[in-house]
Amino acid sequence: MTITITSVEAADEAAVEQAYQISAAQVAADEPDFPAPCRQRFAALLRHPMPGYETIMLLARIDGTPAGFLRLDLPQLDNTENASVELIVHPAQRRRGVGRTLAEHGLGLLRERGRRRVSAMSRAELAGETGRRSPGNAFAAAIGAVDALTDVRRRLTVADLDQARLDALLADARRRAVGYEVLRWRGRTPDDLAADVAYLDGRLLADAPMGDLAWEPERVDAERLRGTELALDARGRRRYHVGVRHEASGRLVAWTLLDVGASADWHSFQQITIVDPEHRGHRLGLLSKIENLRHLLAHEPAVRVIDTFNAASNDHMITINEQLGFRVRDRWSNWQLDV
Ligand SMILES: CC(C)(COP(=O)(O)OP(=O)(O)OC[C@H]1O[C@@H](n2cnc3c(N)ncnc32)[C@H](O)[C@@H]1OP(=O)(O)O)[C@@H](O)C(=O)NCCC(=O)NCCS
Numbered sequence: 041m042t043i044t045i046t047s048v049e050a051a052d053e054a055a056v057e058q059a060y061q062i063s064a065a066q067v068a069a070d071e072p073d074f075p076a077p078c079r080q081r082f083a084a085l086l087r088h089p090m091p092g093y094e095t096i097m098l099l100a101r102i103d104g105t106p107a108g109f110l111r112l113d114l115p116q117l118d119n120t121e122n123a124s125v126e127l128i129v130h131p132a133q134r135r136r137g138v139g140r141t142l143a144e145h146g147l148g149l150l151r152e153r154g155r156r157r158v159s160a161m162s163r164a165e166l167a168g169e170t171g172r173r174s175p176g177n178a179f180a181a182a183i184g185a186v187d188a189l190t191d192v193r194r195r196l197t198v199a200d201l202d203q204a205r206l207d208a209l210l211a212d213a214r215r216r217a218v219g220y221e222v223l224r225w226r227g228r229t230p231d232d233l234a235a236d237v238a239y240l241d242g243r244l245l246a247d248a249p250m251g252d253l254a255w256e257p258e259r260v261d262a263e264r265l266r267g268t269e270l271a272l273d274a275r276g277r278r279r280y281h282v283g284v285r286h287e288a289s290g291r292l293v294a295w296t297l298l299d300v301g302a303s304a305d306w307h308s309f310q311q312i313t314i315v316d317p318e319h320r321g322h323r324l325g326l327l328s329k330i331e332n333l334r335h336l337l338a339h340e341p342a343v344r345v346i347d348t349f350n351a352a353s354n355d356h357m358i359t360i361n362e363q364l365g366f367r368v369r370d371r372w373s374n375w376q377l378d379v
Contacts, residue, residue, distance in 0.1 A: 041102060043141045048097040048109070050087040058106040059099055062130045069131040070174070072167055073195075073369070074347075075304030081275040085111065088274035091267030092117035092258075098145055100129075100138045107133035110142040114153065118259050121156040123379075139179050150379045157254055157376055159188070164371040177373055185375040189251030190352040194366035196310075198337065198344050201365055209363060210330045213323035220324060221285045223292070224335050226278070228269045233283060234262040236292035240314045241265060247314065249351040253374055276302025280339065282332035284315075284324045291316075294324040298336045300343065308336060310348035310366075313357065326360050333364065 048055045063077045089095040093113050100108040108129035115122060125146060129138045150158060162176025180187075229237045242260035260268075272279065277299045284294035296313040315324045337343060348366060350357050 041136065043107070043136075043138060044101050044104075045098050045141065045145045046101075048086065048099050055099055056083055056086060059097060059109040062106060062109055062128055065130050065132070066128045070163065070167060070176075075301065075307045078276060078301045078303040080302045081277070084271070084274040084276075088271050089113070090271050091264050096149065098142060098149075100142050102133055102136060102138065105133075106130070107136075108138040108142055110146045112146055112149065112158075114150075114155065115258075117264070119256055121154070122255060123150050123155045123158045125158055125160045127160060134175065140183065143183055147377075147379055155379050158379055159253060159255070159374060159376045160185075161191070161372055161374050164190070164373050167370070180373070180375040180377075183377065185377040186252065187373045188253045188376040189249070189374040191349045191372040191374060192352050192358075193347055193349050193369045193372060194358075194361055195369045196333075196346040196348075196361075196364060196366045198346070201333075206330050206333075206364070209326060213327040213330070216323040217284070217327050219287050220293075220319075220322065220327075221287055222327065222331050223283045223285055224331070225281050225283075226339070227273075229265065229281065233292050234265055237283070237295055238262045238265040240292070240295045240316065241268075241312065243316070244312060244314050247317070249353045251351065251353070251374065253376055272299075278302075278340070280332060280336045282328045282335060284319075284328050286319060293319040294328050296325075296328045296332050298332055298346065300336075300340050305340065305342040306344045308340065308343045308346045310346050310361075313360075325357070326363065329360060329364060 048059060060079055060082045063082060067074055067077050086095055086097055093115055096112045098110045099106060111126040113124045127139060127142055160180065162180060163174050164177055166172045166174050238260045242258055245255060246257040279297060279299045281295065281297050283292045286293045293316040294314065297311040298308050299311060300308045313325060313329060348361060349372065350361065
């Protein structure tokens with residue numbers, strides 16, 4: 041048995057498709073309640089990286105058969121000693137050393153580029169089972185990585201939404217949010233809001249609990265925001281935003297984003313939600329999330345479930361999510377390894 045590793049060029053459609061097929065087999069086996077990975081998004085990860093990132097992909101073959109891949113994302117504008125990775129081995133090819141071989145090649149590449157730490161995420165337990173460690177967590181522990189932050193995924197089932205309760209929560213939030221105006225938009229952010237959205241986006245990692253993950257806040261300006269929007273367009277993500285404007289200053293002080301992928305109209309992710317620290321305590325988080333939930337469902341009537349990830353310690357955000365009807369599905373580990 042011979043394991044070979046090659047790097048995948050973005051233009052090599054056959055190799056990108058082989059890696060995609062591994063990803064699809066992995067999701068079907070390990071994450072059965074997620075949609076199949078979106079082919080458009082998968083190809084764009086390599087062809088259209090996020091601005092300020094270099095993306096490298098390695099493909100492993102066992103005796104010529106595609107068996108696993110490693111995607112490395114190297115930040116260029118901030119976090120220049122860090123990298124994040126996705127490591128996937130086809131379910132039929134596991135425990136044959138492919139994961140370890142890919143990890144060793146990846147670590148070599150990262151050392152050459154002066155990176156000092158690498159992080160990756162994996163579901164902590166087997167799908168649908170509590171107490172049985174997932175292969176990802178067993179593998180990460182075996183190669184010496186440290187579990188630096190626990191995230192919890194919660195899911196909202198649209199059919200279970202209690203609209204009367206949401207009405208009551210919204211009315212209460214509006215009473216606490218006098219002097220603030222709700223704005224809605226889809227896709228790219230309007231020009232007059234771009235600088236404020238970039239500022240809020242950049243604050244996100246400064247404000248969210250990061251556990252022991254050594255990841256510095258990202259430097260985001262309007263130009264980087266535009267680059268990110270183009271990259272999300274290339275991935276086919278349909279995006280629904282609500283922002284809250286402070287009427288006295290004219291500034292956008294809260295922002296939340298839900299999105300839907302190109303290949304699964306039934307599934308949405310609740311992404312970013314952030315309220316500027318100076319404007320907390322006015323229920324702007326709850327207000328913007330309920331408004332955006334309704335904004336999304338008005339345009340995406342096929343959405344049946346919405347998933348969201350929060351650090352297990354992010355009490356404020358979790359309280360809001362539970363009020364909306366999100367319920368725990370599973371726990372995820374954020375691993376960190378010294379290169
Ligand atoms: C994690 C994953 C990449 C491992 O790939 P793999 O090719 O099976 O890994 P290897 O064969 O190189 O295993 C290396 C060591 O990891 C440990 N390990 C891997 N899978 C394990 C499992 N299911 N149970 C216990 N230990 C495991 C073992 O110590 C193993 O060495 P051994 O086989 O000599 O005992 C693969 O299971 C996968 O794709 N999982 C889903 C995605 C994921 O979680 N990625 C990792 C994110 S950190």
